[in-house]
Amino acid sequence: MVRPRGKSHMLDYMRSNRREVIAGVVLIVLLATYIGTHPRGASTYVMTIWANQCLILGLAACAQFFAVVVRGIDLSVGAVMALTNCIGSYLLDGSAFGMAFGMVAVVAAGALCGLLNGLIIVFGRIQPIVVTLATASIFIGLALLLRPTPGGAVNYDLADGATLDVLGIPTALIITGLVVFAFWLPFRRTGLGLGLYALGSSEQAAFQSGIDTRFIRLAAFTLAGLFGGLAGLFYSFVTTTGDAGIAAGFTLNSIAAVVLGGVLLRGGVGTLVGALAGAFILKTIASLMFFSGIPSLAQPLFEGLILAIAIAIGGADVLRARNKLEVFA
Amino acid sequence: MLGRISFDAWMPFIGVIVLIVAGSFFFPQILSAEYLTQQLQIAAFLGLLATGATIVILLGHIDLSVPWVLTGAAILSTALVGSGNPILSVLAVPAALLFGALIGVVNGIGVAILRIPSMVWTLAVNSMLLGVAVLNTGGFNPKGESSQLMVTMASGDLLGLPVSFLIWITISLALTYFLIRTPFGRYLRSIGFNEKATFLSGVSTPSVVFAAFSIAGMCSALGGVMLAGYANQAYQSMGDPFLLPTIAAVVIGGTSILGGRGGLFGTIGGALFITLLTSILSVMQIGDAWRNIIFGVIILVMLLFQTLRKGAAP
Numbered sequence: 001m002v003r004p005r006g007k008s009h010m011l012d013y014m015r016s017n018r019r020e021v022i023a024g025v026v027l028i029v030l031l032a033t034y035i036g037t038h039p040r041g042a043s044t045y046v047m048t049i050w051a052n053q054c055l056i057l058g059l060a061a062c063a064q065f066f067a068v069v070v071r072g073i074d075l076s077v078g079a080v081m082a083l084t085n086c087i088g089s090y091l092l093d094g095s096a097f098g099m100a101f102g103m104v105a106v107v108a109a110g111a112l113c114g115l116l117n118g119l120i121i122v123f124g125r126i127q128p129i130v131v132t133l134a135t136a137s138i139f140i141g142l143a144l145l146l147r148p149t150p151g152g153a154v155n156y157d158l159a160d161g162a163t164l165d166v167l168g169i170p171t172a173l174i175i176t177g178l179v180v181f182a183f184w185l186p187f188r189r190t191g192l193g194l195g196l197y198a199l200g201s202s203e204q205a206a207f208q209s210g211i212d213t214r215f216i217r218l219a220a221f222t223l224a225g226l227f228g229g230l231a232g233l234f235y236s237f238v239t240t241t242g243d244a245g246i247a248a249g250f251t252l253n254s255i256a257a258v259v260l261g262g263v264l265l266r267g268g269v270g271t272l273v274g275a276l277a278g279a280f281i282l283k284t285i286a287s288l289m290f291f292s293g294i295p296s297l298a299q300p301l302f303e304g305l306i307l308a309i310a311i312a313i314g315g316a317d318v319l320r321a322r323n324k325l326e327v328f329a
Numbered sequence: 330m331l332g333r334i335s336f337d338a339w340m341p342f343i344g345v346i347v348l349i350v351a352g353s354f355f356f357p358q359i360l361s362a363e364y365l366t367q368q369l370q371i372a373a374f375l376g377l378l379a380t381g382a383t384i385v386i387l388l389g390h391i392d393l394s395v396p397w398v399l400t401g402a403a404i405l406s407t408a409l410v411g412s413g414n415p416i417l418s419v420l421a422v423p424a425a426l427l428f429g430a431l432i433g434v435v436n437g438i439g440v441a442i443l444r445i446p447s448m449v450w451t452l453a454v455n456s457m458l459l460g461v462a463v464l465n466t467g468g469f470n471p472k473g474e475s476s477q478l479m480v481t482m483a484s485g486d487l488l489g490l491p492v493s494f495l496i497w498i499t500i501s502l503a504l505t506y507f508l509i510r511t512p513f514g515r516y517l518r519s520i521g522f523n524e525k526a527t528f529l530s531g532v533s534t535p536s537v538v539f540a541a542f543s544i545a546g547m548c549s550a551l552g553g554v555m556l557a558g559y560a561n562q563a564y565q566s567m568g569d570p571f572l573l574p575t576i577a578a579v580v581i582g583g584t585s586i587l588g589g590r591g592g593l594f595g596t597i598g599g600a601l602f603i604t605l606l607t608s609i610l611s612v613m614q615i616g617d618a619w620r621n622i623i624f625g626v627i628i629l630v631m632l633l634f635q636t637l638r639k640g641a642a643p
Contacts, residue, residue, distance in 0.1 A: 073448070120629065120633075124629075124632070124633045124636060124637070125636045126632050126633065126636055127586045127587065129391075129586055130576075130580050130586055130632060131629070131632075133573055133576060133577065133628075134577070134625045134626075134628040134629045134632070135625060135629070136573075136625070137573070137621045137622070137624050137625030137628070138621065138622050138625035138626060138629075140621050141617075141618045141619060141620070141621030141622030141623075141624075141625065142618070142622065143618075144616075144617055144618035144621060145618040145619075145622075148616075148617075148618065248569070252393075252452055255448065255449060255452065256449060256452060256453070259446070259449045265446040265448060265449070266446075297463055297464050297467055298460075298464050299460075300456070300459055300460035300463045300464075301457065301460025301461055301463070301464050302460065303456065303460065304453065304456035304457035304458075304459060304460040305457060305460070307453045307456060307457075308439075308450075308453035308454065308456075308457055311439075311445055311449055311450065311453050312439065312443055312445065
């Protein structure tokens with residue numbers, strides 16, 4: 001039988017990607033409100049600043065996604081960002097060749113941090129939450145060794161190139177597009193990409209189907225570190241200094257972002273696109289606050305309330321459970 | 330009772346002895362009674378928070394709202410005392426404890442009823458509390474002062490031992506009794522092992538979750554009241570540096586982060602170990618950077634020792 005094409009096909013797609021679709025719709029509504037209320041409207045300038053802020057947290061959320069999808073958590077995301085940011089503040093200046101090397105080195109340092117996490121988790125058999133709690137302390141210590149006080153410099157031309165716009169389109173949005181279309185969509189179909197979901201859904205089933213679960217877990221945490229490094233690199237471009245004190249906020253916000261984007265903390269469900277959308281939503285809310293006319297002292301409360309409401313709505317799935325036992329999944 | 334205590338729970342105590350012996354080679358004053366009782370006094374603040382965290386972690390959850398429950402309780406109690414009204418001043422400590430229990434109920438609603446993972450829900454509760462505190466105090470350090478009772482709780486002495494230490498140990502003993510001797514304790518740990526099976530055996534699992542988070546909230550609030558008594562004031566973000574050491578103290582004490590396995594005895598050792606380690610590192614005048622690195626490495630080594638000792642078991 002030939003499946004009817006068109007409308008119902010579209011509905012099927014939306015149903016199977018319900019979480020991402022919801023996150024996408026929320027993001028569009030928020031962004032429209034933001035542009036509508038911003039005194040300068042939808043200028044390239046406004047969009048560029050917005051996109052830069054979103055992408056920093058977006059990359060951090062990508063890092064968190066890779067840990068969460070294999071049923072782990074990475075409490076060192078912010079610390080990896082702080083460390084790579086401090087490394088970047090030394091290496092991202094000088095000759096063109098030197099800066100290219102610097103960018104690779106910064107991202108490689110992030111991947112190395114992730115690999116270290118993965119090695120301890122896999123071969124030390126300790127829970128990811130505890131391992132990354134301890135390594136976060138080590139990474140922050142290393143970052144403080146490099147930059148006891150915020151400082152250093154990043155080449156302005158390089159930083160501008162990464163954080164301004166190309167033909168009116170914010171570079172940050174182009175990078176986001178590259179992450180999704182050039183990395184995530186092809187990656188998802190590879191053996192490793194499928195293995196992440198297999199491991200996150202059921203480690204035992206994955207193991208018994210012959211998947212090398214240790215390799216997959218190592219790869220997942222290395223990817224988490226790599227994206228942490230990318231986040232640190234982009235943060236360096238935006239701020240053009242190195243600061244060891246940025247860790248705490250980013251770790252917690254990256255967790256909130258992946259949850260808002262429909263990635264389940266119990267593993268195996270969610271996509272990188274969702275994680276990015278969650279991060280963009282969080283940052284757009286924060287930007288909206290800024291221009292909303294709410295007294296500045298009340299803004300942290302509103303941010304907290306909105307975060308709680310958004311997460312609670314995500315939890316409303318429970319109310320639709322047909323059988324009380326379903327909620328214990 | 331000692332027969333129930335695993336080797337993992339003894340480990341931090343061994344670590345404490347190693348730290349004292351090794352530290353005394355470099356700084357003989359570490360062996361003085363004055364230094365050691367001071368450590369007991371300071372360890373009580375972290376210890377109380379870790380006591381509450383142990384209850385929640387045994388349940389298989391985690392409470393990230395500790396920092397602002399602590400700060401909120403400190404702000405509330407110092408503000409009540411600072412109002413100058415003698416009745417409000419007497420109510421300061423009970424009001425702070427009630428506040429902690431109330432936030433515990435809010436945490437419980439999200440975790441037990443809405444089934445939101447505790448890691449994100451308590452995080453959201455934490456940021457809401459931060460928002461309320463900022464709105465209330467205008468972002469400045471809150472006005473107020475500590476009552477005589479709060480100061481005594483934090484800095485007083487009884488029979489040569491710090492009052493704060495005695496409060497901490499009394500609460501730990503009382504909760505240990507609840508964990509071992511009452512159905513509540515058994516349900517708590519069985520939910521940590523397998524919530525579905527516990528529910529199917531007829532246990533009202535939500536009420537256990539509510540009770541556990543309320544106890545944790547009260548522990549955090551008590552810690553906040555005592556810290557306010559110690560510093561004679563409340564200040565913004567006073568709780569933030571405590572969150573991660575609290576979790577570290579619990580897991581070093583042999584409580585499984587997955588829930589179900591562990592107890593408060595190990596947590597006492599964990600809190601003592603972390604307090605002593607932090608103190609010795611600062612006595613040695615080691616910079617912030619190296620202190621972070623050594624702290625992380627030692628926690629990792631202790632955890633690796635715990636798992637590798639068990640050999641090939643998963």
